Amino acid sequence: MRTVLVVVACVCVVLAAVVARSDVGPRSLVACAVVSVTKALGRPDTHAVPADDPAAVAVARRELDQQSWLGRVVFLAPALSHIRTVEGTVADTVPVRCYVHPSNHQALRDVVVLIHGGGFVVGSPDSHDHLAREMVEATGAMVVSVDYRLAPEHKFPAGQEDVVTVLNTLATLAEANEQQHPSAPVNPRSIVVLGDSAGGNLAVTSLLRAHLQSLSLVHKHVAGMLLAYPTVHTCHHELYQSFARYGQGYRLTAAAVACTSMQVTHPAHPLLSPIEAPAPLLAALPPAALVMAEFDPLVDEGVAFAARLRDAGVQADSRVFPGTIHGFVSVPLDHHDEAMSFLASSATAMLAR
Structure with a gap:
């Protein structure tokens, strides 16, 4: 049940992002939605890392590297x-x-x-x-x-x-x-x-x-x-x-x-x-x-x-x-x-x- 609720919440967040951010391009819209879903899932914001939490800093650094790779894959960038x-x-x-x-x-x-x-x-x-x-x-x-x-x-x-x-x-x-x-x-x-x-x-x-x-x-x-x-x-x-x-x-x-x-x-x-x-x-x-x-x-x-x-x-x-x-x-x-x-x-x- 908890998993279902999380999925439903993520879908709602994405839909909200689509409605609210219809002024940006489609790829940018996807990126905005991904950030919203990431926050809904409790993942760290790679741009807002507490300086007094070394573990959070390390996680954010790994997340950004992974997100950059994922962005290249999702948008079919040449290798x-x-x-x-x-x-x-x-x-x-x-x-x-x-x-x-x-x-x-x-x-x-x-x-x-x-x-x-x-x-x-x-x-x-x-x-x-x-x-x-x-x-x-x-x-x-x-x-x-x-x-x-x-x-x-x-x-x-x-x-x-x-x-x-x-x-x-x-x-x-x-x-x-x-x-x-x-x-x-x-x-x-x-x-x-x-x-x-x-x-x-x-x-x-x-x-x-x-x-x-x-x-x-x-x-x-x-x-x-x-x-x-x-x-x-x-x-x-x-x-x-x-x-x-x-x-x-x-x-x-x-x-x-x-x-x-x-x-x-x-x-x-x-x-x-x-x-x-x-x-x-x-x-x-x-x-x-x-x-x-x-x-x-x-x-x-x-x-x-x-x-x-x-x-x-x-x-x-x-x-x-x-x-x-x-x-x-x-x-x-x-x-x-x-x-x-x-x-x-x-x-x-x-x-x-």
């Missing part, structure tokens, strides 16, 4: 299994996974550094494996997916420092290659950084940190930023209308975003809330391409950040895709292909400069 992968570390400290197209035999390769999202708490190269493979397939570049340290075990600026280490190491190799001295299996020519959600935040803030640390080679060799629905105002999400308007029922909730902000220290720090960084600091950033979801609590701050970049003199091409929800780039939801095409073409143009 792209021909893309080669190699596990390694950068500077003997930061784990990475490198993705290379089998047809790429060049001595020097363009590199896309992928920084996964997950609210600074969950996510991994596994959760963003398909995104990495798609970027390799679309651009021909090598993708280096960074397995940076996560909160709550490792609070700010640990993850950021890991990303800076990777960027500076790759930029140093690129400088050596420019001097005709290839010296490593990964021989970058030009670098673009790609991040979604919290990963988008780390993409921006790591470049700002590198600038403040006078790591000039990072500034020289990182040609652009690809940002998917980045969180850029970690201390004041509530200032934006979209935070209240889309904060419930559209997969990512306002409560989850607020929970994420509590997992890091000093959320108002300009190296965590880059939208508050002074214009001269923002001006040091490379060109950006931004993708936002229409029904996302973070959409307004993403649009505002693109405007701040332009005001600081940084080229910023931004798109808001209709009928989409948070996560539609890492999971093949509605308008995923169009967004990937935009990001890939932007990457190709940046790397060619």
